[in-house]
Amino acid sequence: MSGHPSHKAESPDSRESASQLGMVWAQTTKGVIGRGGTMPWHLPEDLKHFSSLTTGHPVIMGRKTWESFPPKYRPLPGRTNIVVTRQEGWAGTPEAEGAVVVSSLDEALLESQFAPGNDHVWIVGGGEIYRQSMGLADVAVVTEIDSDVEGDTYAPELGEHWRRESTDPAEGWLESKNGTKYRIATWRRTED
Template identity: 30%
Template structure:
């Protein structure tokens, strides 16, 4: 499986000044549930947004064109998409976690979309790429719980590529 995991606001913003535009702990919890024990693949800028380096209990793969870029162990650096399968089996659950440039790079490979739609507008400087939703089927939709720490309305949605959905 090659999945995209991301959160976007009502204007499809995903990033602002090198970080997430919002603080939404319930989305971080979902991200952790989806990615733990799997492989996460990210761009160099997204990697640099993590305050403590590689995320624990996941295989972290960072993409940069800079061959001398240093990632903290146990993260792995790759310089192009083709190198991914030197480190990851084709059977693995590969979670592409952004940012925009890495979603663009895997646009034709992705078969599963895990998106958190936050129904609120934030300041943003990085938007999600255009995806052709006609090629995907919505397979799960769940309203997020709001509370003091999660003050914005949001929905968790899962899509599967139509060619991968069995039609009976």
């Protein structure tokens, strides 16, 4: 799909995998992805897009992202939810119920290879996990929201090794039922 070998954890076994590693997030035009542990907007169409993209595939996230989901949505249904945390003992807490808990991104990537739908593995947040994944991911699917709300968590910058492959719509913006304008961009990594 991406034209180059997939990039996984450093173990030789996982490098042989044909999985595509993707990152998915929504951001404002200024790059805000969160404020106070939540998304500072309400965009039902993006939640539907996120669900459609990731359902049936393993999702990898940090503990704070996991905890930002309302309890009734944890674990995200139809997906193996892999949570990375350095917090000792968290796996045994009620908050961790339904998660596959690991202590590093490398462990998460290895664990994802044993999950259903592992032909696509999705990094779903937060900021630190995205930064760690930047040199490993093949694709980034970014919902761009025409808003300048303030936030405290920012999307990673897709630099020179990434190219925008497509945007929906190709020109202008889609409009949510609530009037919010947005578009969905797909980026591909071009170099190792």
